[in-house]
């Protein structure tokens with residue numbers, strides 16, 4: 001059964017009590033290999049998902065299942081260390097559940113990250129593993145939506161706009177910070193595939209033709225819910241591998257994690273400076 005408003009309220013009340021009633025300024029959702037970020041948070045309050053009423057529990061072995069609340073670059077942040085994926089067996093609404101809880105805690109800005117396969121651009125520009133990409137839009141061909149089913153009116157309209165979820169000002173700030181740190185933050189469109197298998201070369205050719213530059217198995221549900229809730233989103237992908245068929249090399253989970261780990265320091269610096277300047 002899809003959660004009801006009271007479930008979100010119960011989760012938020014539990015978290016709020018653990019963090020002394022402080023309002024988090026920013027929520028951060030961390031992708032594969034990028035979870036080490038939570039270590040940077042000062043005076044952390046760690047809240048295991050299993051203790052939070054109605055919260056799903058992450059099953060990806062290398063992802064932890066906890067919220068980390070504390071100070072980062074002078075701001076109160078609430079980070080998800082470990083997230084929920086449809087391929088694990090969760091329903092789409094469950095993968096986005098924490099975003100509703102964040103809203104009730106007073107969060108108005110969300111930074112969401114992921115590891116993604118890079119496809120490059122239809123004008124011939126390429127991407128490389130290790131590149132960081134600011135997501136400008138998303139494509140979800142899979143039919144399920146986190147908001148299918150009874151609408152929770154307290155959270156927003158049944159039908160809502162998706163054109164401004166990737167906040168322009170946050171994107172501009174991320175580009176400015178990356179340039180000051182000496183690297184080019186690319187822009188790209190993220191296409192969701194349900195996984196857990198990586199894509200076929202034909203799927204990647206199709207997605208690229210449709211205008212996607214990145215492919216991954218997460219993030220879009222959280223972004224959809226954030227749009228309904230009026231939470232502004234900064235979404236950054238780390239290209240961990242070239243998507244299927246681009247180089248012909250087999251894609252492995254190990255490669256995805258290794259590249260994410262290599263880029264983690266650059267990535268953390270970008271995100272924490274963006275947070276500082278917010």
Ligand code: HPA
Pocket residue numbers: 115116117118193198199215216217240241242243244251256
């Ligand atoms: N495809 C889907 N998800 C991914 C990939 C990919 O190539 N790389 C990292 N996550």
